[in-house]
Amino acid sequence: MALDSHIEKVLWTAGEISDRVAELAAEITSDCSPNSPAPALVGVATGAFVFLADLVRQIKLPISVDFIRADSYGAGTESTGAPRLSLDLKLDVTGKHVILVEDIVDTGSTVASLIAHLEKKGASSVSVCAFLDKPARRKVEFRVVGSGMQCPDYFVVGYGMDFAEAYRNLPYVGVLKPEFYS
Ligand SMILES: O=P(O)(O)OC[C@H]1O[C@H](OP(=O)(O)OP(=O)(O)O)[C@H](O)[C@@H]1O
Ligand code: HPA
Ligand SMILES: [Mg+2]
Secondary structure, three states, X not given: OOHHHHEEEEEEOHHHHHHHHHHHHHHHHHHXXXXXXXXXXXXXXXXXXXXXXXXXXXXXXXXXXXXXXXXOOOOOOOOOOOOEEEEOOOOOOOOOEEEEEEEEEOOOHHHHHHHHHHHHOOOOEEEEXXXXXXXXXXXXXXXXXXXXXXXXXXXXXXXXXXXXXXXXXXXXXXXXXXXXXX
């Protein structure tokens, strides 16, 4: 298939991803006490849409789901370091436990700015569930509570993640051949 020929190497196959997502969903389900309200899962658009859809369908709690958006990469591979909120929540999260769902935490600036925003909106607590955690490039320190995989220091694509808006639809995570990064 033409799209696969753009990929230099696959880091995680669709099967490996689905096994890990099932474990994360089980952790979220078991961490929530039966007497406390179910959390709100907030996906960071656009990248988190595939992970969020897989994750929520395996959580056995009456959660709510919404999206938020903060842009910092544009069409490149370097963060601007100053994410801009470009889509806010529809849900009222006052007094709610929010799980911010990310495809990847890289420098950490997107998640850090969104945690501050959700706390300002009255969330009682905010935790982060990221499919990939890439600590090598972290600039803003915070704790990723649930993470799927530790990502080596590559700019990766697939499973929701893009380069210049392409490759989000790949069912696996991989690294592009150098000629496709320009
Ligand atoms: O930790 P950071 O360095 O802030 O990078 C992580 C963020 O960057 C990407 O989003 P992007 O802003 O590119 O938008 P997208 O989700 O629409 O691809 C990714 O989906 C994360 O949201
Ligand atoms: O490695 C990455 N791939 C895609 N989008 C990203 N946004 C931050 N890091 C990445
Ligand atoms: Mg994103």
